[in-house]
Amino acid sequence: MDKKTAQKKVFLEIVQQLRQLIKMEKIQAGEKLPSERVLSERLGVGRSSVREALRSLELLGLIETRHGGGTFLASTHKHQLVEILSMFILEDEKSKKDVELTRQIHEKEAIRVISCTEILRTLPVWDSFFVKLEIEGAVHCRDILRELLITTGNRLSLKIWFQLAAYDGDRLNRSSTEDEKLIIQTMLKSMQLGYEKEALKAYEQWMNTVASI
Numbered sequence: 001m002d003k004k005t006a007q008k009k010v011f012l013e014i015v016q017q018l019r020q021l022i023k024m025e026k027i028q029a030g031e032k033l034p035s036e037r038v039l040s041e042r043l044g045v046g047r048s049s050v051r052e053a054l055r056s057l058e059l060l061g062l063i064e065t066r067h068g069g070g071t072f073l074a075s076t077h078k079h080q081l082v083e084i085l086s087m088f089i090l091e092d093e094k095s096k097k098d099v100e101l102t103r104q105i106h107e108k109e110a111i112r113v114i115s116c117t118e119i120l121r122t123l124p125v126w127d128s129f130f131v132k133l134e135i136e137g138a139v140h141c142r143d144i145l146r147e148l149l150i151t152t153g154n155r156l157s158l159k160i161w162f163q164l165a166a167y168d169g170d171r172l173n174r175s176s177t178e179d180e181k182l183i184i185q186t187m188l189k190s191m192q193l194g195y196e197k198e199a200l201k202a203y204e205q206w207m208n209t210v211a212s213i
Helices: 003-024 036-043 047-060 076-087 091-116 124-136 141-152 155-166 178-193 196-211
Strands: 063-066 070-073
Touching: 003 036, 003 047, 003 063, 036 047, 047 063, 047 076, 091 178, 124 141, 124 178, 141 155, 141 178, 141 196, 178 196
Parallel strands: none
Antiparallel strands: 063 070
């Protein structure tokens, strides 16, 4: 089992473990869940793996971490979202593609919203990416995509995106290549100018380049 597959397996096991605990122990929203140490022992995995999986669950709103107080169950109506996503833990190539395309739906919608909203497309963050590209020659791919989602202000879309992006592995968690530099610059500049079609075209070109890596 490769590293990425193992990480996804751990995430699913933790989701299943939490569901069992909720059902068997009748844990109510707002009540405390077992510690990282206990979950680590029950699952037979390292605490760092448990911590990363719990962070993903927190981004989805399934759990809430209170500083110095532990981890608590959030509203139970949010559990269905986690269950739906956990069904796509990339058992085959079709599932991988489904996750990738679903993630891109959120990214493209963010580009549309930003391109059509003057106050969003003129934010200084886009210029900061240009400066980084010119000075350092590269940007972190995930940083740009995440900023697109954050800028729209759609918190639900952002939470879903975080989980979908987690399943795309190293293709997003890296610095952009020289081949990607001009494409990213074109996408950002088109978006800043409000040229929605051109920005989306550049985005599609970028994703095609990412797919080939």
